Amino acid sequence: MNLPDTILLDIFSYIPLPERWLVASVCKQWYGVCHDPYLYRHVQLDNLEYRTLVLALHKLVGVASRVKSITINGCYSRFIQDTIVPVHFSNRAHNTGPMLFSHLTALQPHRRRDEYLKHNFDLHDEFSNMFTQLLCNNSTTLTSLTVQNCSLDLEMTELFCSIACHAHALESFTYKDNHDKGIHSSGLLQAIVTACPRMRHFHGSHSGMDDAVLLTISRHWVSLESLTLCSLKSRDVLNHAEFISEGRQLTGSSPAGRVSGHALWQLLEKCPKLECLELYDLACISNRELAAFNALQAMAMRENERQQQEQTSRDPAASVPVKRFTPYDIPKSIFTNKRRNTALRTIPGSSIRQLTITKYVTTPLSKPGFESLLKLFPRLNRLQYETNFQTFDNLFEVITRDMFDAECLAVKEWCDERKDQLEYIGRWNADITAEQRLMAGMASVSEGA
Template identity: 25%
Template structure:
């Protein structure tokens, strides 16, 4: 027997190593595979990583040729496309190494990723190639190359990074941190892109997610150019936590602090100290806001265009007058459920805010003089004076005569509004599109007037107007050509039979009654896979 040559031994050893490489699973677990992936833990743990080079090629790919860099399997082993549609087989001979493979993430709420049958048996195919396929490979080479090029183009990770960032921006923050960041190294890198964190939206669910000062600080540290922050029902956020965050947000344009019960004037004065470029401010439900803090905000944030102060019960005319004087560019302002907002606030707004187009004064202490001051704002487009006990038909007519561009008018729960007032609105409010009249003292005559004169009307709600009958509903449905919505909830004199016929005849109009709303809800639930079983007696 001939002694084996040294070169043969080397080749045999290489073959053995190559074979073991194919059989052995060297996939490494993802760094978050065994960790809890709720927002609070993942935010704190994942965002503490060092600021290394985020280039996907440098972080994921091994040293290789240009062709390797164009191979999508080198960029991301798995993706959302793999989860939902297909997995792509690696080209023969291109076995990924430890740096290329990311094991399936086990994050809560993320679908388990598995290889397809083709991938699972891919190693056997490679180890025993069919000889006829090898002989015919040259003739089909061009087709295979074209298919590979098409697959690479369709692979999601081949998209430009800026486009992937835009796609990620459509996701909720929780989905970005819990799910997308666990898919692969590229997606983890994109999940920390500063462009994704210029708009912060945190809503405390009081169940599985509690927003604290620590989480707020971590999230706002991802970008040095935050333009928008929304905090809703964040009862654990304190004055010190919010003040610390606002010191980093000098370019803030939009700030919403909704029902954050622990905040006091310390937080609101920090807005005045650091956020001089604010344009939109919503402090609805801020029971700790006082006149002192609001005046400081008005003096410092003079670019404000939209201000919402709903349920801010400590605010009085004193601070709203300063707000009107110091912020003349206000275009939208809302007050709700505040007895301390009176005619003086409306007078200040009418005198100084010449660009005001939307105003809400819901359940406040306005008198007849307040509505006359309101008529001095000719730029008004949207007016909400609902649930004000001093609203009279004469005051509404006066406002309509002087504000020629009104498109939305809310008179809900103004029980003195009658058919004659609605006829005046129909004739002289030429641009009216939306009219809310829930609980007013109306009959079919009001609907006749709207159908005859209000040619631009699209949305009408006359719920709880008990004198409305089938005749009035049929009239406005046939005469008002642009009507898209008609609210008739608890109009008990309107028959279900008539409404079913009108809904079938006027498919472009959404009728809101108890019966029709229930049918739409059941149809929507059925389309989503829910089943409704009737009792034996039905």
């Protein structure tokens, strides 16, 4: 007995791609159901090898025209994962001296591109073509895009350019843990911000984030609800050191402080719906900067009080209670004079409910900093803070383990006193990061010199 198409649609929705298309050959009815665009409103591509992923995208281009969300999770390339290439120094002949080898993904972009051409690896171009076409076909319906836990070297594709050109209805974008630096171009980030004005959730550690991008976000994403900010190649951005093309230099960190306190304050001021913030190793989050934020917040509150007093003085009737029965007394000027917009501004920081802060290579917070945090975010419900002893040891000369433990305990006790209104998750003994090891090695070399 044949099942109705509606029942088959529900059953086939649980079959992962691309196995779903294998059942299409069973009969004509199943073929029709498997090619129904309704079945591809939410596309989930999990744990696919690069070639299989490209073939799945090619199939989706032909059948999916009402896509609302796309999730690419855990996809990988065996070639990219396993390829080791020789690295030659420019100051010596290639056939002399010891030969060095490097993993393919550790090379600079132009060197990786040369290696892909040498090995006839063209999946990046095929991915770009299929993904761009898929976004173009669903430019008015696609609202959510997630790419995470992938090892595909997506920096070689046109993924981000396709988003800027065709994903104008996007409301949620997550790009994280893909073994790269995220969107490393400030200009490309700005292009995405201006092209996607409906964005509400934007997550991912992008090394191109700076003041210019953040100010653009403040102007265009007025409905923003959650945001991830990272201006450093911390553990969440780069899990290994990067070997520069000819082997001359080893780098592991980008310039600190690319996101200033001024830009962060503009974000809090211009995005009144912002509820969730993830701040990874921002130099502008320190005891001193937070105290400055408190002063700006106090000024904003005084300005609101002044506007409220002016509004009351202009309209004395507003402070007089209205009686239940009053005669109709409509002033003649009500039809000729328009009342000025006297709505009070939202106090910056008052909308934040969840906050995540990590400190590994920038100045960590102490108890006064946490006190300033709660003043800046008075409605904060959940605070997660992550650091380790190496952070304090690298940035302060006289710090000891006992002093570090005492500070950790003082912050915990202070937060426990407010546990009815604040959920505090403190990880003060997180593992040392690769960047911290690199910084410690550089410091030891300079001291030895």
